[in-house]
Amino acid sequence: MPVNSFSRNEQYYFYGLVGIGSLLLALGLFAVHAMEEHGHIITGMNNQIVWGIPHVFAIFMIVSASGVLNVASIGSVFGKPMYKARAPLASLLSIALLAGGLTVLMLDLGRPDRIIVAATNFNFTSVFAWNVVLYSGMFAAVAIYIWTMMEQRMNPWSKPVGLFVFAWRFILTTGTGLIFAFLTARQAYGSALLAPMFIVISFTWGLAVFHVVQSAIYAWNGKTHTPEIVRRMKNLLGIFILGSLYLVATYHLTNLYFAHQSGFERFILKEGGIYPQLLWWGYGLFGNLIPLLLIFYPGMGKSRCALLASLLVILGGFALLYVFIIGGQAYPLNIFPGYEVSSSFGDGQIGLYSPSLPEFMLGMGGLAVAFLVILVGIRALNFVPHDKPHVAGASD
Amino acid sequence: MSDTDVRRRQFLKTSVGAAAVAIAPGMLLFDMAHGKTEAVSSKVRWGMLIDTANCADGCNDCVQACNKENGLSGGLSPTDSQWIRKVELNDMRSGRTLALPMMCQHCAEPPCVDVCPTAASFKRADGIVLVDKHLCIGCRYCMMACPYKARSFVHEPLHDQKPDVPRGKGTVESCTMCVHRVDKGQQPACAEACPNKSILFGNLNDPDSEISRKIRTVASTQIRADLGLNTGIRYQGI
Numbered sequence: 360m361p362v363n364s365f366s367r368n369e370q371y372y373f374y375g376l377v378g379i380g381s382l383l384l385a386l387g388l389f390a391v392h393a394m395e396e397h398g399h400i401i402t403g404m405n406n407q408i409v410w411g412i413p414h415v416f417a418i419f420m421i422v423s424a425s426g427v428l429n430v431a432s433i434g435s436v437f438g439k440p441m442y443k444a445r446a447p448l449a450s451l452l453s454i455a456l457l458a459g460g461l462t463v464l465m466l467d468l469g470r471p472d473r474i475i476v477a478a479t480n481f482n483f484t485s486v487f488a489w490n491v492v493l494y495s496g497m498f499a500a501v502a503i504y505i506w507t508m509m510e511q512r513m514n515p516w517s518k519p520v521g522l523f524v525f526a527w528r529f530i531l532t533t534g535t536g537l538i539f540a541f542l543t544a545r546q547a548y549g550s551a552l553l554a555p556m557f558i559v560i561s562f563t564w565g566l567a568v569f570h571v572v573q574s575a576i577y578a579w580n581g582k583t584h585t586p587e588i589v590r591r592m593k594n595l596l597g598i599f600i601l602g603s604l605y606l607v608a609t610y611h612l613t614n615l616y617f618a619h620q621s622g623f624e625r626f627i628l629k630e631g632g633i634y635p636q637l638l639w640w641g642y643g644l645f646g647n648l649i650p651l652l653l654i655f656y657p658g659m660g661k662s663r664c665a666l667l668a669s670l671l672v673i674l675g676g677f678a679l680l681y682v683f684i685i686g687g688q689a690y691p692l693n694i695f696p697g698y699e700v701s702s703s704f705g706d707g708q709i710g711l712y713s714p715s716l717p718e719f720m721l722g723m724g725g726l727a728v729a730f731l732v733i734l735v736g737i738r739a740l741n742f743v744p745h746d747k748p749h750v751a752g753a754s755d
Numbered sequence: 756m757s758d759t760d761v762r763r764r765q766f767l768k769t770s771v772g773a774a775a776v777a778i779a780p781g782m783l784l785f786d787m788a789h790g791k792t793e794a795v796s797s798k799v800r801w802g803m804l805i806d807t808a809n810c811a812d813g814c815n816d817c818v819q820a821c822n823k824e825n826g827l828s829g830g831l832s833p834t835d836s837q838w839i840r841k842v843e844l845n846d847m848r849s850g851r852t853l854a855l856p857m858m859c860q861h862c863a864e865p866p867c868v869d870v871c872p873t874a875a876s877f878k879r880a881d882g883i884v885l886v887d888k889h890l891c892i893g894c895r896y897c898m899m900a901c902p903y904k905a906r907s908f909v910h911e912p913l914h915d916q917k918p919d920v921p922r923g924k925g926t927v928e929s930c931t932m933c934v935h936r937v938d939k940g941q942q943p944a945c946a947e948a949c950p951n952k953s954i955l956f957g958n959l960n961d962p963d964s965e966i967s968r969k970i971r972t973v974a975s976t977q978i979r980a981d982l983g984l985n986t987g988i989r990y991q992g993i
Contacts, residue, residue, distance in 0.1 A: 399834075407833060469924070470891065473892045480890055482872055482873060485870050487872035488873075541870065542899055544902030697848065705904075
């Protein structure tokens with residue numbers, strides 16, 4: 360499409376996108392209404408797979424919301440000018456993703472109408488309750504951070520506030536990892552490794568999401584990435600991919616070493632049907648190997664390769680979470696070690712789960728919330744990265 | 756006294772009388788609804804000892820009694836509530852088979868209570884673990900945390916509930932140890948229904964109770980004792 364015709368009609372395209380986002384959101388809300396009306400019976404979830412596709416969407420967005428701030432932290436905390444120019448956009452993405460993820464999480468509750476109870480009745484031993492504080496605190500901290508960056512008089516505060524946000528999101532992602540790490544009786548979870556694993560994974564997904572959004576903004580405005588920026592960001596993405604791959608591999612390898620975990624690993628890595636397929640092909644090949652080739656293979660690593668790598672990382676992320684959350688529940692609890700068990704309640708059986716349309720609609724509705732916040736945010740305020748020339752010697 | 760004063764007195768008298776008549780039945784019902792006034796005490800810890808050797812293969816009387824008592828549908832689909840279920844066990848090394856009823860183990864250190872964000876899952880002073888249906892937001896984290904798969908989520912609208920056993924669509928539920936019966940001095944429905952008297956219900960804290968005496972003399976186990984949850988349900992013969 361010629362650039363001229365695009366810029367002439369730009370606002371129609373913008374409202375078109377708002378329309379698509381709103382439609383997806385409306386479909387999501389319709390699904391919520393149907394789930395309220397009929398109960399969770401219309402979802403694929405049951406008494407064994409209690410968390411399903413909505414949680415895959417929600418946790419992807421919440422983990423990415425924390426990781427995307429890495430871009431801001433490298434700018435504010437470590438003083439890299441290239442990243443500092445991107446800190447406001449990263450902060451907007453963080454708020455948008457957090458809003459999307461929490462929307463899904465809250466609307467999937469059995470009683471979403473009672474959400475206020477989570478604030479009025481607080482159980483201090485519950486990591487879920489801690490996360491209520493961590494998530495709402497994150498909104499406030501990032502909003503203040505954006506203010507310190509955008510309001511010139513507040514600029515001196517952006518570094519300390521940036522540092523605070525940096526620390527806060529570390530604790531936040533630790534909290535997300537701990538939701539699973541504290542489930543001692545489940546074979547798939549109950550490992551302290553999950554907290555650091557979630558942190559490193561958040562870096563990868565966050566940067567991938569950032570890169571996709573940034574590429575879209577550049578394309579929309581007819582700008583092109585400078586090769587230096589592409590080179591740096593894709594190399595960083597490559598390192599994060601390797602880091603998260605290392606932790607995911609360590610988690611499975613340690614499990615393989617424990618005799619009592621070998622049944623679970625055999626299920627997840629080999630015999631579990633959809634789960635090993637998604638893990639090896641979805642996460643391993645498409646989420647790691649191909650992106651790494653696109654980034655590091657000689658002759659690759661140009662702007663398009665980096666964009667494709669980022670999209671594949673996001674896809675791989677969904678695959679990994681599906682295996683982790685749903686595969687982890689599908690493997691039966693080992694209530695009677697050493698016994699073969701059977702019952703009318705699925706004891707000793709692999710849990711069956713087929714995601715239903717309302718669940719996908721709810722998940723997509725959450726993505727639509729994030730999409731709309733980003734779209735309107737960029738339109739209304741100055742979030743587009745501005746790279747200043749001659750910044751090589753600048754210290755912050 | 757003027758006419759106005761008399762009328763005013765008359766009016767006040769009638770009003771007070773009418774108010775008393777209006778409030779009295781409510782007060783009476785309020786009092787009745789409260790039931791027993793004394794709180795449950797931690798001097799009592801309710802528990803069960805289940806003798807698996809006497810638990811007959813194929814017998815489902817405890818499950819049926821539970822369903823009837825608590826108004827459960829008795830459906831067996833993965834979305835139906837099952838507060839108690841019969842589990843068939845087969846020892847992989849020796850080939851020995853046995854069956855036992857499995858339900859909420861009423862842990863002294865219940866993981867469901869630890870993880871519940873709103874404190875809807877709670878443990879009574881007498882050790883019975885319950886869900887407050889007014890506080891449960893239906894997040895299902897307790898179902899993830901329970902090592903015994905003891906909890907069910909209400910997936911569908913409910914009809915014909917039992918007045919003594921409140922349930923709610925979109926909330927989590929599990930065996931209440933028939934708390935409404937226990938508070939009236941009765942036994943849980945499953946214990947009463949067992950034809951072989953395999954389920955012995957009683958106070959674990961009373962050294963003279965039948966259950967305590969039996970636990971002192973026979974070998975009993977807690978399921979997944981390695982987790983250190985100190986369950987209120989004990990099993991004999993596993």
